Amino acid sequence: MWINVLCGLLLPGIIIGYLFKKNPPLITLMYPIGVAIAFVGSDWGFGFFWDVSPTFEHNPSLSAFPYKIGYFPLLSCLFGYIKVKEIVKTPLLIFLFSFITTFMELLAVWSGKILYSNGWNIFWTFVTYLAGFIVAFLYIKILKKYKVLR
Structure with a gap:
């Protein structure tokens, strides 16, 4: 479980903190949609369809x-x-994030951390993942439409 906390929470938290310093409004808006x-x-x-190790009898998703x-x-x-910095075109960005995230999960499957x-x-x-990043893109589009994000 320590690996889950380190890789799933602590290291991402450090990077999120760095991104927050760069663009607080964006991170404040994107973090909750990521959780959702x-x-x-x-x-x-x-x-x-899947399980993540270690498994806990009373709360398997813990x-x-x-x-x-x-x-x-x-x-x-x-x-x-x-997306906001417009570093990469949207279709390519969605594909790259979906592909890289899928590859990261494949590594977890190969290591036995995730069981399909x-x-x-x-x-x-x-x-x-493709659907998730499309939802994130649509969320950004709505935020821009209503001038919450620029």
Whole structure:
């Protein structure tokens, strides 16, 4: 579980802190959407399509909790930061984030940290991340439309 806390919460928290210093309004807005997407996506399939080790009998999703409040919000913050800076075109940005995140999860699957079941595979993981980053993009678009973000 210490690996989950370190990789899922502490290291992402340091990077989020750095990004917050660079653009506080953006990180303040992107962090909650990252948490929301993480909880919706993870809780939807947790226990049926995948499990994260170590598993706890009374709360099997507890081992994924650090990732839901650290790693995944970090991804949404980085995505938003790059999108707002317009460093990369949107379709490529969505694809790259989906691909890299899927690859990171594939490493966790290979290491035995994540176990897929009931027909779940890396393709469906990619589709799930793709949907999440599309939602993050639409959120940024709405924030810009109503001039919450510039």
